[in-house]
Amino acid sequence: MLDTIGVADINALFDEIPDALRGASLDRLPDGLPEQAISRLMRERAAADETGLCFLGAGAYRHHIPAAVWELTTRGEYYSAYTPYQAEASQGTLQLLYEYQSMMAGLTAMEVSNASLYDGASALAEAVLMAVRANRKARERRVLLADTLHPVYRQVVEAIVANQGIELEAIPAAEADGALDADSADGFGDVAAVVVQQPNFFGRLESVDALTDLAHAAGALLIAVVNPVSLALLKPPGMWGARGADIACGEGQPLGIPLSSGGPYFGFLCTRKAHVRQVPGRIIGRTVDLEGRSGYTLTLQAREQHIRRSKATSNICTNQGLMVTAATIHMAMLGGEGLRQVALACHHNTARLTAALTELPGVETVHEGPFFHERVIRMPGPAGPILDRLADRGLLGGYDLGGHSPQHRDQVLVCATEVITAEDIRHYAATLGAVLEELHHGQ
Amino acid sequence: MLDTIGVADINALFDEIPDALRGASLDRLPDGLPEQAISRLMRERAAADETGLCFLGAGAYRHHIPAAVWELTTRGEYYSAYTPYQAEASQGTLQLLYEYQSMMAGLTAMEVSNASLYDGASALAEAVLMAVRANRKARERRVLLADTLHPVYRQVVEAIVANQGIELEAIPAAEADGALDADSADGFGDVAAVVVQQPNFFGRLESVDALTDLAHAAGALLIAVVNPVSLALLKPPGMWGARGADIACGEGQPLGIPLSSGGPYFGFLCTRKAHVRQVPGRIIGRTVDLEGRSGYTLTLQAREQHIRRSKATSNICTNQGLMVTAATIHMAMLGGEGLRQVALACHHNTARLTAALTELPGVETVHEGPFFHERVIRMPGPAGPILDRLADRGLLGGYDLGGHSPQHRDQVLVCATEVITAEDIRHYAATLGAVLEELHHGQ
Amino acid sequence: MGNDALIFEQGSPGRRATAQAPGHLPAPDGIPAAFLRQEAPGLPEVSELQVVRHYTRLSQRNFSIDTHFYPLGSCTMKYNPRASNSLALLPGFLDRHPWAPTRCGQGFMACLWELQDMLAEVTGLAGVSLTPMAGAQGEFAGVAMIRAYHRARNDDARTEILVPDAAHGTNPATAVMCGFRVREIPTDSDGDVDMQALREAVGPATAGIMLTNPSTLGVFERRISEMADVVHQAGGLLYYDGANLNAILGKVRPGDMGFDVIHINLHKTFSTPHGGGGPGAGAIGVGERLLPFMPLPVVGRDESGEYHWVTEADRPRSIGRLSAFMGNAGVLLRAYVYARMLGREGMSRVAEFATLNANYLMTRLRQEGFQVWFRNRRASHEFIISFRREAREHGITAMDVAKRLLDYGYHAPTAYFPLLVPECLLIEPTETETREELDGFVAAMVAIRQEGIDDIDRLKGAPYAMPVRRLDEVRAARELDLAWRPGDNRTTDTSTATRRAK
């Protein structure tokens, strides 16, 4: 091959790199490992990370994923393809994405869906930017975020919209209720968008109908941040209030994506057809070929960076395609009724869990209204040490709310999805009982 | 659908079953489990079976299997196909099997290979039956089995050929040497076949050239039982003696098949073209289609039970196709040189292991001649309790030879394949040292 | 380079998948040269990407359950749950050495013990051994036990096994492997065994009879109890070929019908994958009389609930071992998962839906004018149609239809089996297919018949849409080409140009 090129050795191919720059030192890099050696290393490390029973939620949820989902998803034809730029050679991925869009539209009761964004938090940030663009009537670049929104989502929104002169303000929540007070809110003023999470960060259900109508009354777009599994049971954003939410977005992880320390997950974003040209990210459309047969292709690309460059709706290019592949297969496998059963099992299990835990002295629920599959529990003392001792016994007992606000340091957000059994709940209650005893006796 | 059939309910479809027989009671069967529940149960059971460092061999060997091998093998198109009866719709499996036959022929230096038998032991039994059929010159249905053959293989051969009036006799081995004494053997008498294993059960290398010539001098066919990984390094059966072995068979497990508690593995069987019509099991041939293109198909089916029925070469129908799929991909991935490196690493590691162990007082090797990747070690006392204590420490120290013959109760067959590291060997030596100390002090 | 070229033909000297080879080790000191290989073994020399691409593309040249309706009669091509696969591949099971002590195998052994127990219950028999590695080896075990049983009673004159003429080829082949003579019993015009002939055949030489019920003709043998009496009275035993067990699961049990021994193709009824040929598992079940003779090992459980291997020490009259270790252990795990997912009710559901689908498809095809062979019988889980008439009138053979079905996206049913029905297809839709799929198949059959009537040559040329056209089987058997040899690059169709669209 060097002969064909007409060079003497392979280094000659780098002769346009100025000499002064050449010879990168890579001293800190280790020697290469054969597959056998790296496999052993990774197995040892993974084994060290195995955790036992887990009652953590707070934005990422353990669900049962049918075995077929990932066996299909990791087929080379899905796994090792690029973005479907050549539609005719990518009908597999494209039809699947069209099906995904259809499923998400059905689940959220919205008209259109894009083909994914990075994750739930960044999807919300994109939704905020989109709403500000789409809401031509709003005079102010002001956006309200519910106080009951996931605190990390708020951070991500801040980081991403910070440089575009958008003002973010909070809608306060009633501390005792763990939810927004739609009745007492007397209008939102002049805002471009309002962000409401359902179920909210504390697992509570918001009065989404009233909040949506309030937002619309203020001329704002309503952005719904939703858990897709909950939508098999709860009223979908498209049905909120008189006119429905304007944008529905959120974290797709509960739809068949493993926890995997936080990623890769995927963000979804659905909206009204009227706003489709403001949507960030890829969109797939159905069309016909030369012979009139149905086929699928990337469409509305004129919104995107590779065509529109500095005027694009977003800079996103690579998205989370493979995760969406898994989610689509997962939803097809469960169907609407299966997903509803999962949602119900989550709800019932969390109800049972909190009932069992609050039988222990000094343990009580903090909020009383309706919830989906998470609840806040008050411990008889600071949660940190209690959770630590539970972890010593191989049990991850929940999310320490003190991490975000010191006044909540005795509060724990717990979650029991459908994978939790009655025995697991008994085990948690018994273990927590033992730990509280220990701490009570100052051990 | 019932309407179309014209019955009122589904039970009517079973109305040809006499009433007296109907209503099978299945009381002992449990309720069905959803996938989620069986997954959890199996995970718990599998976790309970995890073993640590393993120096066991004796017929099944832990090798590194490249990640791609099973990802490809479990693709639905291979995994969920049947025997390729419709050749045109099964070119994937058929071409792969043709490649497998080619690889095995290359590895054994024989002319033809079948497409697999159940496992190494039953393949040997089939080889014995085949040799008796093929050797028209032999007057006696007598077959000699080397004493150094895997003892379970001998059992399986006995069970399978027992009912056909074949006499099995032993070729004795020199106890001290752990191998057959080809020089002192003064002819085998009138026998139909002679079975020699290389490397033998004790890991020793037999003088296969001399043994093959002796067998041929006696008018017998020579059946070679070989480890396919060793063949990348050792002289292949087709090259043994002046004329080569007549049948080469063995256990295919070392070629990319997980240990999996003993199965599924696969048996291979190769032979001369002259004997191809006596071969048991499926054979794939290359041919052409109507347009002259190459294609692959089951061939020589007239040997098989579905055509020849009671006159078939064997009753085998279902074989171990998927295992052969994995083995083919495994061999392609490693190539000849890669496989040779594996064989070398096994040999060197076993040499290092025995060197390290025999530094301990009272621990010594039993046989001195050349070996491949297993050796017999003598312990300073009964092996059983020593191996038990090693297992307490998460280390499977080898195969207890006392199980087959009480006079060998202080002997252990050890094996260190390429997956064993220098650190593992140190760990074994140190642990064994500690165990021997303990036992010495009567703890 | 055409990706359908042989993997060998894609190689280049010295090319290697570097991540896979553990280095450059020296030749061994301790092994004299006479023991060593001199020439390379002629394996492919390719990159890892080439391997992955080649075998991914090859796989796409297969029909399979995961891609196509596959109504292959007697083979029970139903969906193989993916959970069975992934759970059998859990590292704790996968990495366990067969000689690992039983205390590091209680999880695995618990599964096998429960599977033994469940299979005993669904078959109505007293004991189960899981070691046979496929149906045929199960048959071997069963017939060998029958022989051992008569021998143990010094009843040495029993040298014959009776086999209905409709039987699967493995039945007579097995009987011979076990040292018996085979005596065929004819079938009557309704598809039942000819009772008269049976009565005439039994006698002091009868060791036993091998039967499938429902038979490979797709019908339930209605006089089974009478047959059992006839054979038992003559001193013979009854062997049940369980390849069709899915048809009666939870409806009627072989033990209750009078069978003494059975094999179960776990890769059919219990839905472990067929893997393009195997592996399977041929667990056997036996009545009390044959218990002492079961092949080993078997899993036992002691009072403390601990599992152990039952060995020759416990069962000295066992027929012995049929595999080096524990049969196709991983297949058994898959069958176990499947059985547990089904549970009690699921078992009957399998039989019901398999039978429903078969009778629906049979009815629909009959409505469309196809000749159902035993037209007065219920189909069990499978049934036969014959193209005798179409062959006579239009020259349309079962083979033509089979090949053309491939073009329509359906795997062909079993063709020309059972041997006693002319121009037949044995059709088994299985319980996991939908009505839509069955209707599509009927439509294809109708269309193909019409094609044949309109233009028989077109039909004879089928298939057209497969990677190859009809293959020359005669040449394959005559000019044997069974292995590629180095230097032998002669696969046709390797140039780029031929990859083009037509």
Place this chain on the structure above:
Amino acid sequence: MGNDALIFEQGSPGRRATAQAPGHLPAPDGIPAAFLRQEAPGLPEVSELQVVRHYTRLSQRNFSIDTHFYPLGSCTMKYNPRASNSLALLPGFLDRHPWAPTRCGQGFMACLWELQDMLAEVTGLAGVSLTPMAGAQGEFAGVAMIRAYHRARNDDARTEILVPDAAHGTNPATAVMCGFRVREIPTDSDGDVDMQALREAVGPATAGIMLTNPSTLGVFERRISEMADVVHQAGGLLYYDGANLNAILGKVRPGDMGFDVIHINLHKTFSTPHGGGGPGAGAIGVGERLLPFMPLPVVGRDESGEYHWVTEADRPRSIGRLSAFMGNAGVLLRAYVYARMLGREGMSRVAEFATLNANYLMTRLRQEGFQVWFRNRRASHEFIISFRREAREHGITAMDVAKRLLDYGYHAPTAYFPLLVPECLLIEPTETETREELDGFVAAMVAIRQEGIDDIDRLKGAPYAMPVRRLDEVRAARELDLAWRPGDNRTTDTSTATRRAK
């Protein structure tokens, strides 16, 4: 039923994959009706087999690295080692909750920490953050850091980002998302940035410049040190778009060239799979000046060797968080495995073979008379050919060639990018392809050009061998059909008959 019908169209009311649903639970007591969903969500109602068959068959309608040569310029479609995938999917990693305490994450965090360190070394920069979830988010992080840096120095007048006209679309889009104006810098006729124009563009408004080197034109920017001086002297910072890092891995480091910040598309250079669109990972590296601004979390290691999360408390000036947890953690594990398998020497080998393959392919195509765009330059790992002449003389466009290549079994190169070269294909063979594959591609290109000369209409009709012919993109955008709705079964081509061979 055609298996290319939408999954919805294959359903039947009430059909379910029973093993997947946990029973029949009652409606919740505690949730008032106003909160509940009234209508079913319109998901498919299909069996498990239908799902498996549908998505298996759909997958076969894709080109991918595992099945086809895929020389998509700028996208680096090289082999994704399967070990990276299976090791990232080990249960210990897969089941770990993102909020699990760090003591149950030392294995995972060790991998990330080492990956940070290795990336710092190969880029020649001081610190790395792994959180950005793709190249574009890495760009966002980088440019946001540049903004934060100037702000921290109260240098608020810097409102412009310079971008060469050849840049990838994400570069200008990102600059705008970060609140900057974009100023384009032209390219000279040799493919380098026009230095004169650059000098004129820089000034007190310059926040920084975004560059790819080698550029998306496939050539190495030779005056990079001079450019760095110009920009730095004007007070701006240099951003390196690392999409092409594989071309120079181990040969020259962005830090040594003077860059202040870089993103690395781990899904290109570090060979994590593209998954039909993603996920990727866009790790960023920074020089000392930008360290305080890195996005969080980052993995830190304390003296005892324990790993912890570096948070806002440690880095109060961080630009913040770009994802809810730790970016695309599983992708990072795959990149880690890849990096460790390569090691020091493997890194340079990647650059060498990627460059060798590109220059070989470029030379071969030039020998066959194709117009290589920058003909006096070395190709880096990719290069451009233009069909300007063929378009003018024969009407053969880059699009025609791209579509026809599909029929020949090759994925098309990137077409019509970079925007400034007419009728271009950007070709990147990558280091994992063999010479045989490259030669086959050349032969296909030659054959296609000849086809176009012989019969242009035939070429315009391509592709022919794909599941669909050329698609009507205009209609797709005009008559928007973005989702199936219940009752909306109108996919064509679902009848059995159309599945037939032509």
